[in-house]
Amino acid sequence: MVLTLLAVIGILTILPPLKADLKREEVEKLIRRVRTHKEFLSRFHVRSSNNESNHPQEWLGSVMFTGELFLRRSFVPPQLSSGSGSQPENEGPAKSGVSEVETEIIEEPVQSQDSCKVITVCAPLPIQKEPNIYYFPECIDLPQCLGGCCESINQCKPTEKEPVRVKVRSWLYLGTEDGRPSFQLSKEFLVNMERHVSCDCNNCVEKRKCEENQVEDGCECKCINEQDAVLCTGENQYWSKEKCMCECKNNCPPEQRSSIDHDCRCTPAIVPYWSFSDVWYKRRLGTFFRKNRKNH
Numbered sequence: 001m002v003l004t005l006l007a008v009i010g011i012l013t014i015l016p017p018l019k020a021d022l023k024r025e026e027v028e029k030l031i032r033r034v035r036t037h038k039e040f041l042s043r044f045h046v047r048s049s050n051n052e053s054n055h056p057q058e059w060l061g062s063v064m065f066t067g068e069l070f071l072r073r074s075f076v077p078p079q080l081s082s083g084s085g086s087q088p089e090n091e092g093p094a095k096s097g098v099s100e101v102e103t104e105i106i107e108e109p110v111q112s113q114d115s116c117k118v119i120t121v122c123a124p125l126p127i128q129k130e131p132n133i134y135y136f137p138e139c140i141d142l143p144q145c146l147g148g149c150c151e152s153i154n155q156c157k158p159t160e161k162e163p164v165r166v167k168v169r170s171w172l173y174l175g176t177e178d179g180r181p182s183f184q185l186s187k188e189f190l191v192n193m194e195r196h197v198s199c200d201c202n203n204c205v206e207k208r209k210c211e212e213n214q215v216e217d218g219c220e221c222k223c224i225n226e227q228d229a230v231l232c233t234g235e236n237q238y239w240s241k242e243k244c245m246c247e248c249k250n251n252c253p254p255e256q257r258s259s260i261d262h263d264c265r266c267t268p269a270i271v272p273y274w275s276f277s278d279v280w281y282k283r284r285l286g287t288f289f290r291k292n293r294k295n296h
Contacts, residue, residue, distance in 0.1 A: 032150055035110050114201045115147035116156035125166060125191045128227040133186055134171045145199030153203045160197040165190040168230075191230050192239065213244045236264035 034040045123142035127135055142164075147156045168191050171183040210221035223229075223244035232239045232246035240247045248264030 032111070032113065036108060038108075112148075112150065114149050114154075116145060116149060116199050116201045117147050118143050118196050118199055119146045120144075121146065123193065125168060125193070126227050126230065127168060127191065128230060130170070132173070134173060134183065136169055136171065137166075140166060140193075142193060143196050145196045147199075149201035151201065151203070154201040155203070156199055157202045158194075158196040158199045159202070162195045162197060164193050164195050166193055189230055189233050211244070234264055 122139050124139045145156050145158045170186040172186045174182040214221040229239040236249045
């Protein structure tokens with residue numbers, strides 16, 4: 001015990017003192033600027049491990065630090081598990097008809113950087129299609145945020161976006177005429193889309209709780225029936241992303257608001273028939289009691 005304590009004290013006196021003058025975020029930024037393992041060794045002070053084995057090991061469930069390498073789970077071919085250059089022993093006959101494929105090990109991985117960019121891509125239009133109807137266009141070139149982030153909890157998300165409305169025409173196919181396809185215009189409508197202006201690798205600071213009619217999409221909650229928004233094109237209508245339904249812009253009382261299938265106009269209040277009967281009955285009953293009091 002005394003010898004072990006003296007050995008530890010001796011090692012501590014030889015090693016230079018460590019300074020905790022960098023925050024975790026600053027260290028992560030420095031490491032992410034490095035691209036190769038050789039550059040890592042040249043930029044930082046690295047102490048060798050007491051473990052003499054430099055062979056890759058298998059990671060089971062967590063990141064394992066071995067010497068200077070952070071290793072992730074990978075298949076290790078049998079020939080690498082031995083220090084000698086001899087071939088591995090045959091542990092048994094191979095299964096007939098099954099060829100063993102060795103997984104490649106990247107010995108010198110090149111660390112990448114966040115590749116979250118605005119790229120013009122083919123974006124499909126969220127159209128609720130009807131049978132026997134053709135739509136044009138079905139997709140357009142639209143700037144969108146694409147790429148990957150070095151931190152696993154981050155996602156490439158837009159930091160600025162602009163709403164756009166794309167005019168779509170639906171066509172009814174009539175057949176061929178003079179050897180050429182013939183169509184009839186069915187209707188025109190506008191589809192709501194988003195043009196991404198800038199993007200970044202952002203993490204979800206606060207995980208949102210989505211409603212029953214919503215589904216989680218990254219850091220946002222999106223409506224399951226988002227395709228119904230294309231039907232909400234009336235002048236007095238707007239699509240509510242919170243309620244996932246088409247609502248009226250008019251501030252009408254609930255009993256005066258018409259169906260969203262129409263123009264969202266304020267209609268006169270309709271008094272139910274039973275209310276007239278109820279009023280008539282109460283009046284007749286009051287008159288009856290007043291007459292009886294006069295007679296008595």
